[in-house]
Amino acid sequence: MKRKVTLKQIAKELDVSISTVSRALSNSKEIGEETRQKIQAFAKFYNYRPNNIALSLKNKKTKTIGILIPEIVHHFFSTVIRGIEIVANKRGYNVIIGLSNESFSKEVINMEMLANGSIDGFILSISKETLLQQDYHHFKETISQGIPIVMFDRVINEVDCDKVIVDDYKGSINAVKKLIATGCKNIALITTMDYVSVGKLRTQGYLKALEDHRINPKASLILKLDDSLALEEHLDILEREIEQFFKNNDKIDGIFAVNELYAVTAMKVARKLDFRIPEDIQVIGFTDGVLSKHARPSLTTVSQHGQKMGEQAANLLIDRLELDDEEDDVYVDENEIDMDFKTVVIETELIERESTK
Amino acid sequence: MKRKVTLKQIAKELDVSISTVSRALSNSKEIGEETRQKIQAFAKFYNYRPNNIALSLKNKKTKTIGILIPEIVHHFFSTVIRGIEIVANKRGYNVIIGLSNESFSKEVINMEMLANGSIDGFILSISKETLLQQDYHHFKETISQGIPIVMFDRVINEVDCDKVIVDDYKGSINAVKKLIATGCKNIALITTMDYVSVGKLRTQGYLKALEDHRINPKASLILKLDDSLALEEHLDILEREIEQFFKNNDKIDGIFAVNELYAVTAMKVARKLDFRIPEDIQVIGFTDGVLSKHARPSLTTVSQHGQKMGEQAANLLIDRLELDDEEDDVYVDENEIDMDFKTVVIETELIERESTK
Numbered sequence: 001m002k003r004k005v006t007l008k009q010i011a012k013e014l015d016v017s018i019s020t021v022s023r024a025l026s027n028s029k030e031i032g033e034e035t036r037q038k039i040q041a042f043a044k045f046y047n048y049r050p051n052n053i054a055l056s057l058k059n060k061k062t063k064t065i066g067i068l069i070p071e072i073v074h075h076f077f078s079t080v081i082r083g084i085e086i087v088a089n090k091r092g093y094n095v096i097i098g099l100s101n102e103s104f105s106k107e108v109i110n111m112e113m114l115a116n117g118s119i120d121g122f123i124l125s126i127s128k129e130t131l132l133q134q135d136y137h138h139f140k141e142t143i144s145q146g147i148p149i150v151m152f153d154r155v156i157n158e159v160d161c162d163k164v165i166v167d168d169y170k171g172s173i174n175a176v177k178k179l180i181a182t183g184c185k186n187i188a189l190i191t192t193m194d195y196v197s198v199g200k201l202r203t204q205g206y207l208k209a210l211e212d213h214r215i216n217p218k219a220s221l222i223l224k225l226d227d228s229l230a231l232e233e234h235l236d237i238l239e240r241e242i243e244q245f246f247k248n249n250d251k252i253d254g255i256f257a258v259n260e261l262y263a264v265t266a267m268k269v270a271r272k273l274d275f276r277i278p279e280d281i282q283v284i285g286f287t288d289g290v291l292s293k294h295a296r297p298s299l300t301t302v303s304q305h306g307q308k309m310g311e312q313a314a315n316l317l318i319d320r321l322e323l324d325d326e327e328d329d330v331y332v333d334e335n336e337i338d339m340d341f342k343t344v345v346i347e348t349e350l351i352e353r354e355s356t357k
Numbered sequence: 358m359k360r361k362v363t364l365k366q367i368a369k370e371l372d373v374s375i376s377t378v379s380r381a382l383s384n385s386k387e388i389g390e391e392t393r394q395k396i397q398a399f400a401k402f403y404n405y406r407p408n409n410i411a412l413s414l415k416n417k418k419t420k421t422i423g424i425l426i427p428e429i430v431h432h433f434f435s436t437v438i439r440g441i442e443i444v445a446n447k448r449g450y451n452v453i454i455g456l457s458n459e460s461f462s463k464e465v466i467n468m469e470m471l472a473n474g475s476i477d478g479f480i481l482s483i484s485k486e487t488l489l490q491q492d493y494h495h496f497k498e499t500i501s502q503g504i505p506i507v508m509f510d511r512v513i514n515e516v517d518c519d520k521v522i523v524d525d526y527k528g529s530i531n532a533v534k535k536l537i538a539t540g541c542k543n544i545a546l547i548t549t550m551d552y553v554s555v556g557k558l559r560t561q562g563y564l565k566a567l568e569d570h571r572i573n574p575k576a577s578l579i580l581k582l583d584d585s586l587a588l589e590e591h592l593d594i595l596e597r598e599i600e601q602f603f604k605n606n607d608k609i610d611g612i613f614a615v616n617e618l619y620a621v622t623a624m625k626v627a628r629k630l631d632f633r634i635p636e637d638i639q640v641i642g643f644t645d646g647v648l649s650k651h652a653r654p655s656l657t658t659v660s661q662h663g664q665k666m667g668e669q670a671a672n673l674l675i676d677r678l679e680l681d682d683e684e685d686d687v688y689v690d691e692n693e694i695d696m697d698f699k700t701v702v703i704e705t706e707l708i709e710r711e712s713t714k
Contacts, residue, residue, distance in 0.1 A: 062470075064470065072429065072435045072438050072439070072454075074435075078429045078431075078435070081429050081456075082429070085456065085458065089458075094455075094463075094466060094467065094470065095455075095456065096453060096454070096455055096467070096470070096471070097429075097453070097454040097455070097456070098451075098452075098453055098454070099438075099442065099452065099454070101442065101446075106451070109451060110451065110453070113419075113421065113451065113453070113475070114453075118470070118475055235650075261647075264651050268651075290618075290647075290648055291647055291648070291651055293592075294621050294625075294648055294651070294652060295651060295653070296652070296653030
């Protein structure tokens with residue numbers, strides 16, 4: 001873990017006086033623009049926060065939960081937020097949402113901003129860039145300042161905190177087994193890049209199901225797509241990629257896609273190429289959103305129960321916040337606070353609809 | 358030091374509504390003298406001083422925009438947020454989101470929380486309960502504290518501020534004219550309750566188009582649905598309501614629905630009752646989301662350009678924030694600040710797909 005940096009260390013590192021650092025951080029015009037920017041960037045990178053702010057805020061409860069998510073145009077994340085809200089409202093808490101846009105620095109900035117007295121604790125799902133860089137110092141810093149974090153869906157082992165995850169691996173195994181049981185011989189996987197933990201787990205589940213049935217996986221049957229293709233403005237490219245994939249693999253008779261957009265787009269392409277669903281090709285997606293329900297044929301999918309995840313995450317966080325309160329009241333030594341963090345696994349469910357036999 | 362008290366705590370303590378507390382503190386004559394004095398005395402005792410806080414923070418720029426929206430599980434709002442984010446990022450601002458859940462008191466609480474130094478200005482869409490109660494004092498208070506507001510989509514005339522609206526009225530006229538031009542004689546409207554301004558405008562557009570073509574509107578052809586039916590857990594009820602509506606009106610040959618969920622559900626019901634689309638019944642929705650694109654047949658719809666709305670709203674707000682900055686620098690009298698508020702109208706567009714001829 002990166003040590004919390006002091007004014008003195010910043011000054012030494014950049015070979016300027018402490019007073020220069022201090023003035024630069026308070027945005028003083030006495031310091032030249034370039035120096036100021038350099039010092040501010042350095043301080044931000046090392047998550048410098050004056051001690052007195054954190055201390056003075058320590059006992060001020062805001063009764064507000066900060067939610068940090070990668071993006072908002074995403075049915076799964078919005079159902080999680082709804083779950084958090086339901087529990088938060090019931091237990092007298094408010095919520096406020098920050099977006100990382102899958103960017104590491106936006107995640108850090110938002111976390112810093114909200115941690116400065118606006119919220120009591122965080123519920124968050126990690127940005128892709130953070131997962132790629134494997135830089136988790138901001139989470140550790142926040143926790144060490146007495147602000148608890150609950151991670152959901154995209155979580156990491158490197159940070160000790162409460163977590164709520166979906167059983168992506170088992171859910172994927174069940175989906176692929178369903179395809180095998182109904183006669184599919186050439187099952188394709190449409191997935192994301194590996195560094196997204198959930199995409200990786202779903203890929204592993206696909207491979208495990210094949211292995212259990214002594215089917216050799218073929219690299220040519222696995223399509224890894226950049227997640228930016230899920231953006232509305234890139235839907236055409238997504239469709240073309242999947243069409244090309246079909247043309248390269250004319251024996252595909254089953255598709256497991258790691259999200260519903262990929263699944264619905266695959267169905268669209270299959271129809272265009274005159275395959276019948278489910279007679280010629282069966283399709284299963286992941287995430288039970290509006291798209292799955294309203295697609296034609298309607299999509300068999302692995303439901304993640306996003307709302308339930310949100311509810312669980314909110315209960316874990318509020319339980320911990322209120323446990324801390326009680327312990328503050330009886331002057332328990334901070335070091336003795338119960339640090340048994342929980343990881344709650346939400347079971348997935350295969351919802352069978354028209355896209356499978 | 359006494360803990361800082363919030364509006365909510367005062368309301369709870371004195372067993373009155375948040376709105377009563379807020380209005381009593383702004384000296385509203387709508388609140389009885391005795392109640393007002395009691396609330397003011399209580400607030401004073403607990404050191405509640407919103408104006409001082411705002412004043413002390415006046416020159417502290419956070420470079421953060423507060424977004425307040427009614428709900429998150431809504432494609433339109435998420436595309437607006439994306440638009441705000443694009444412009445905010447480009448111009449060096451961060452965003453933070455609060456949800457009103459269509460509740461007046463949550464809107465007031467979130468506004469108060471964010472206005473206390475977390476944000477420089479608001480971009481918001483008004484909650485249904487606020488529209489129903491017509492109580493807008495919290496917007497006026499916020500503006501009078503020097504925090505600018507830009508309203509989008511659900512706006513009101515009673516508050517002077519920048520606004521971004523969709524041309525709901527004209528968009529609806531065009532949609533219904535399209536149905537008339539392609540031969541529909543019995544055009545049904547599936548809409549929301551009247552107090553939601555956009556639902557009202559879309560209903561008026563429907564009536565205007567009929568009137569322009571000398572078609573008498575029939576009350577029996579207008580289905581007004583409670584918006585809670587759009588919630589996922591109520592989709593079955595929504596379907597049954599629309600099915601009953603079809604059964605009561607067997608001559609329907611065209612449907613204009615004020616959102617895409619109503620439109621897609623109407624298509625589902627029509628197919629169930631053995632109508633062909635678009636041969637027997639044509640359908641047009643409002644909002645161009647994923648549902649419209651992926652429905653089968655794909656849905657002709659009025660696109661609101663949510664992202665463009667968000668971009669415009671963010672530009673209006675940041676322009677005003679930076680205008681204020683400049684004027685602070687040259688010590689212009691506050692009363693002379695340019696108060697020419699703009700209302701930007703985003704034109705809708707009829708996107709023709711398979712559900713119409």
